[in-house]
Amino acid sequence: MSILVGRDSRVLVQGITGRDGSFHARGMKEYGTKVVAGVTPGKGGMDVDGIPVFDSVEEAVARTKANVSVIYVPATLAQDAIYEAVDAEIPLVVCITEGVPVRDMIEISAYLRGKSTRLIGPNCPGLITPGQCKVGIMPGFIHAPGRIGLVSRSGTLTYEVVWQLTRAKMGQSTCIGIGGDPIVGTRFVDALAQFEADEETDAIVLIGEIGGTDEEDAAALIEEHITKPVVAFIAGQTAPPGKRMGHAGAIVSGGAGTAAEKIARFERAGVPVAKIPSEIPGLVAIALAKSRKKAGLKVVMGGKGSEKKAVPKGAKKKAAPKRPAAKRAKPAARKSPAGKAASKKRAGARKGRK
Amino acid sequence: MNLHEYQGKDVFRAGGIPVPPGDVARTVEEAETIAARLGFPVVIKAQVLTGGRGKAGGVKVVKNGAEFTREAGRILGMDIRGHAVRKILVTPATEIEKEFYAGIVLDRKYETPLLMVSPAGGVDIEEVARQTPEKILRLHLDGRGLPAYRARAAARFLDSRPKVQKQLVDVLLKLARVYYDCDASLAEINPLIVTPREEVWALDAKVVIDDNALDRHADLADMRDLGAEDPGEVEAREKGLSYVRLDGTIGCVVNGAGLAMATMDLIQFHGGKPANFLDIGGSSNPDKVTAAMNILTRDQRVRAVLFNIFGGITRCDDVARGLLTALDRIGTKMPMVIRLTGTNEKEARELLSARGMVALSDMDEAVRTVIARAAEAA
Numbered sequence: 001m002s003i004l005v006g007r008d009s010r011v012l013v014q015g016i017t018g019r020d021g022s023f024h025a026r027g028m029k030e031y032g033t034k035v036v037a038g039v040t041p042g043k044g045g046m047d048v049d050g051i052p053v054f055d056s057v058e059e060a061v062a063r064t065k066a067n068v069s070v071i072y073v074p075a076t077l078a079q080d081a082i083y084e085a086v087d088a089e090i091p092l093v094v095c096i097t098e099g100v101p102v103r104d105m106i107e108i109s110a111y112l113r114g115k116s117t118r119l120i121g122p123n124c125p126g127l128i129t130p131g132q133c134k135v136g137i138m139p140g141f142i143h144a145p146g147r148i149g150l151v152s153r154s155g156t157l158t159y160e161v162v163w164q165l166t167r168a169k170m171g172q173s174t175c176i177g178i179g180g181d182p183i184v185g186t187r188f189v190d191a192l193a194q195f196e197a198d199e200e201t202d203a204i205v206l207i208g209e210i211g212g213t214d215e216e217d218a219a220a221l222i223e224e225h226i227t228k229p230v231v232a233f234i235a236g237q238t239a240p241p242g243k244r245m246g247h248a249g250a251i252v253s254g255g256a257g258t259a260a261e262k263i264a265r266f267e268r269a270g271v272p273v274a275k276i277p278s279e280i281p282g283l284v285a286i287a288l289a290k291s292r293k294k295a296g297l298k299v300v301m302g303g304k305g306s307e308k309k310a311v312p313k314g315a316k317k318k319a320a321p322k323r324p325a326a327k328r329a330k331p332a333a334r335k336s337p338a339g340k341a342a343s344k345k346r347a348g349a350r351k352g353r354k
Numbered sequence: 355m356n357l358h359e360y361q362g363k364d365v366f367r368a369g370g371i372p373v374p375p376g377d378v379a380r381t382v383e384e385a386e387t388i389a390a391r392l393g394f395p396v397v398i399k400a401q402v403l404t405g406g407r408g409k410a411g412g413v414k415v416v417k418n419g420a421e422f423t424r425e426a427g428r429i430l431g432m433d434i435r436g437h438a439v440r441k442i443l444v445t446p447a448t449e450i451e452k453e454f455y456a457g458i459v460l461d462r463k464y465e466t467p468l469l470m471v472s473p474a475g476g477v478d479i480e481e482v483a484r485q486t487p488e489k490i491l492r493l494h495l496d497g498r499g500l501p502a503y504r505a506r507a508a509a510r511f512l513d514s515r516p517k518v519q520k521q522l523v524d525v526l527l528k529l530a531r532v533y534y535d536c537d538a539s540l541a542e543i544n545p546l547i548v549t550p551r552e553e554v555w556a557l558d559a560k561v562v563i564d565d566n567a568l569d570r571h572a573d574l575a576d577m578r579d580l581g582a583e584d585p586g587e588v589e590a591r592e593k594g595l596s597y598v599r600l601d602g603t604i605g606c607v608v609n610g611a612g613l614a615m616a617t618m619d620l621i622q623f624h625g626g627k628p629a630n631f632l633d634i635g636g637s638s639n640p641d642k643v644t645a646a647m648n649i650l651t652r653d654q655r656v657r658a659v660l661f662n663i664f665g666g667i668t669r670c671d672d673v674a675r676g677l678l679t680a681l682d683r684i685g686t687k688m689p690m691v692i693r694l695t696g697t698n699e700k701e702a703r704e705l706l707s708a709r710g711m712v713a714l715s716d717m718d719e720a721v722r723t724v725i726a727r728a729a730e731a732a
């Protein structure tokens with residue numbers, strides 16, 4: 001089921017009676033997400049578009065078996081909302097709220113250690129498994145189901161890239177916005193590990209930006225442990241040092257955190273870095289083709305503008321004499337069981353060398 | 355939010371950290387009164403929100419009244435890296451035996467504050483980190499804050515004399531307290547000095563407050579020095595926009611910080627120079643669009659403006675309406691290129707074309723077009 005959210009996700013909205021909460025609860029529901037409950041202290045018993053509202057997360061979970069919480073409360077209340085969701089043992093908590101003080105996040109980070117809850121955000125657009133479940137504020141229509149995983153520190157830049165992928169017929173397994181703050185619950189490395197383990201993701205697009213060293217950590221992880229192709233883009237190459245570029249985390253300080261350093265680190269890890277967003281789909285196609293070639297698969301181009309499809313070498317040899325060349329691409333559109341076995345074998349071989 | 359040195363020292367003083375006396379002046383006369391009270395020699399220090407004051411000649415020790423008047427006047431008229439000096443701090447000159455560094459920053463990787471101390475103070479700490487990393491001791495603060503035993507370890511790293519160590523421990527514990535209580539993202543003393551009489555003083559203060567926490571620190575929020583900031587940035591903040599002025603010719607108005615950065619990069623990639631970073635956020639409010647246009651059209655260097663909007667939750671037609679209202683209000687002749695994609699894109703195009711404006715849908719094409727328009731206008 002892609003990663004983190006899917007058809008089985010039962011979503012609870014904290015702050016559902018607020019302006020943003022009610023608006024996005026409706027948007028998620030319209031997309032097909034199972035929005036099972038809302039929480040606003042003091043407003044238990046109400047309903048928002050047929051979604052029952054409870055006074056506490058604990059009560060909402062007991063009554064509706066919610067397993068994902070999405071938070072739309074004001075910044076000053078965000079820390080408490082996260083604590084409440086963590087204490088109710090919700091496995092996945094997504095905090096959309098922007099402007100949470102860093103000190104509050106330092107405390108949350110310490111509290112989360114050893115807990116089973118995964119936090120995404122704050123200051124993020126949320127995450128979506130196209131066609132199944134949307135948890136957050138992104139426009140659903142730009143996405144398409146598919147096999148590209150995407151992880152990003154941004155909001156609208158993510159939409160831009162998703163839209164370019166979708167138009168290039170590259171659907172997405174899951175798209176995660178991890179948030180633009182200095183301290184966030186889920187980092188690039190966590191998302192990469194999830195995508196690596198996901199059988200429904202073939203390649204990963206990573207959209208980073210200036211500030212911090214999360215991109216460098218991601219590059220180090222990719223070098224050692226990620227077998228799937230990754231394509232990166234880093235925003236903020238023209239940003240001056242010492243100035244915060246909108247996101248609280250997007251600041252180059254003391255010469256560290258520059259786009260140039262991050263790009264160089266990815267290139268050293270063998271990760272192609274797009275110079276501009278519109279290069280991303282092309283780089284993904286090339287990276288996928290290369291990785292399939294390495295796995296002993298031969299690449300056949302699909303129709304114009306479509307994703308390159310892979311066929312196992314053996315299968316193609318047998319099929320070729322029986323069919324006219326024009327139809328050859330068609331059976332390749334499905335990923336054959338032999339192809340899957342081959343990529344598993346390859347993953348195993350890589351690990352074996354370590 | 356960056357505090358001036360004198361404001362940082364006020365914060366330190368309130369937190370019990372030993373800071374030499376002194377006061378801030380806006381005119382030479384005010385400064386002379388302060389100097390007369392303190393007695394010579396004194397130090398005059400330019401109060402600007404940028405580094406490198408010393409190298410630029412913005413810090414001066416003076417020994418008598420005539421010299422003081424001359425130097426105070428000179429420094430008050432200075433421009434340090436584009437920052438006009440409007441205030442000076444007058445403080446007694448201190449005899450220095452040793453200069454240390456002590457600072458607390460956020461360690462993003464470990465998600466906790468980090469105390470750094472070094473016996474090589476008085477110089478750029480990044481330089482020390484590069485040249486002689488062994489001269490920096492790093493201690494992470496955790497849920498306990500800074501335990502005294504760790505502060506003692508830091509003090510021993512700095513100085514071997516028990517009398518000095520005792521004072522250093524006190525300073526470090528209080529610095530950690532200040533960092534936490536003020537929601538600081540940086541609290542730095544450089545130099546932290548020892549006098550020949552073995553007294554410890556904080557001779558400088560660099561404090562940065564987390565913007566997201568200013569709501570719970572009205573006293574600190576009041577310290578914001580609007581006169582020392584770029585007027586465009588001040589106006590943008592008041593209107594809820596995020597704006598940073600750069601030195602190019604192509605203005606841009608974008609929704610979302612990441613897309614705004616990528617737009618700047620794309621302008622550079624296609625051979626232009628961005629004039630700014632400007633994120634109007636998820637809003638299509640005509641007031642915000644008007645404010646954005648006002649800021650950009652006031653900037654003499656801007657030759658053309660690019661609107662780059664990816665409609666998601668923000669609807670393109672709302673932005674188009676905001677833009678048209680804004681144009682009616684300010685009536686600029688600035689060449690403009692509009693790129694709209696996403697939610698209600700079609701409606702937005704219709705609104706704009708009714709007014710003779712064309713919106714593009716591809717980001718690269720829009721950037722190339724705005725660069726061409728800027729070149730024509732130059």
